Amino acid sequence: MRGVVVLALAVTGGIAWTAPAQAEGPSGACAEVLALERDVAAAIVRGDTAAFDRMTSADFVMVHGDGWTRGEKPALVDDKASFMKRVASRSYVAHDYDVQAVELHGDVAITYGRYVGNIPSSPEGRRWFSVWYEKVYAKRDGRWLYLSHRTVDGAHYGLDRASVSSSTTGVTRCE
Numbered sequence: 001m002r003g004v005v006v007l008a009l010a011v012t013g014g015i016a017w018t019a020p021a022q023a024e025g026p027s028g029a030c031a032e033v034l035a036l037e038r039d040v041a042a043a044i045v046r047g048d049t050a051a052f053d054r055m056t057s058a059d060f061v062m063v064h065g066d067g068w069t070r071g072e073k074p075a076l077v078d079d080k081a082s083f084m085k086r087v088a089s090r091s092y093v094a095h096d097y098d099v100q101a102v103e104l105h106g107d108v109a110i111t112y113g114r115y116v117g118n119i120p121s122s123p124e125g126r127r128w129f130s131v132w133y134e135k136v137y138a139k140r141d142g143r144w145l146y147l148s149h150r151t152v153d154g155a156h157y158g159l160d161r162a163s164v165s166s167s168t169t170g171v172t173r174c175e
Contacts, residue, residue: 029104029109030102030104032144033102033104033109033111033137033144036055036137037097037135037137039051039055040055040146041096042095044095045094045095046090047087047088047089049087049088052084052087053084055145056080056145056147059147060079060147061079061148062083062150063148063149066151066152068150069152075151091119092117093118094128094161095116095117096115096116096117097113097114098116098130098166108139109136109137109138109139109144110135111133111134112132112134112135114166116128116130116161116165117129117155125157125158125159126157127159128161128164129157129164130154130165131151131155131156132152132154133149133150134150134152135150136148
């Protein structure tokens with residue numbers, strides 16, 4: 001069964017996200033995947049390599065930047081080992097979702113949305129950023145694992161959180 005959860009409403013760059021409000025939050029696999037996504041972000045900010053390792057597959061890959069959407073090379077591609085170094089060094093001090101959605105396909109989940117991040121060691125004007133993303137998760141041996149991240153729009157940079165944040169409202173939907 002296919003399900004979709006939309007956790008926010010945002011209008012950015014001409015893209016509008018909407019969903020009817022629902023009294024209850026997501027449940028079942030939808031809630032599990034969204035919780036895992038937030039747990040991964042929290043582990044990244046804490047520098048918790050053990051948690052990140054447990055929550056990601058051995059063949060994890062992260063494609064940074066949206067150049068690939070125009071036929072260019074990605075800005076950067078991390079495998080699990082190289083991204084674990086970023087986690088260990090606590091590069092990120094913020095990794096906060098303002099839009100999250102899940103599309104379920106049995107034991108595969110695709111998430112997409114937008115997050116705001118902060119990497120203090122980046123040059124001035126690039127420390128705060130937002131990206132639209134698509135991620136892939138798979139249920140293996142009874143638990144969800146994070147397989148892949150691909151930036152689909154961004155990064156968009158600013159001087160502070162406010163300059164890269166969007167106005168959102170908490171809307172949930174699970175089918």
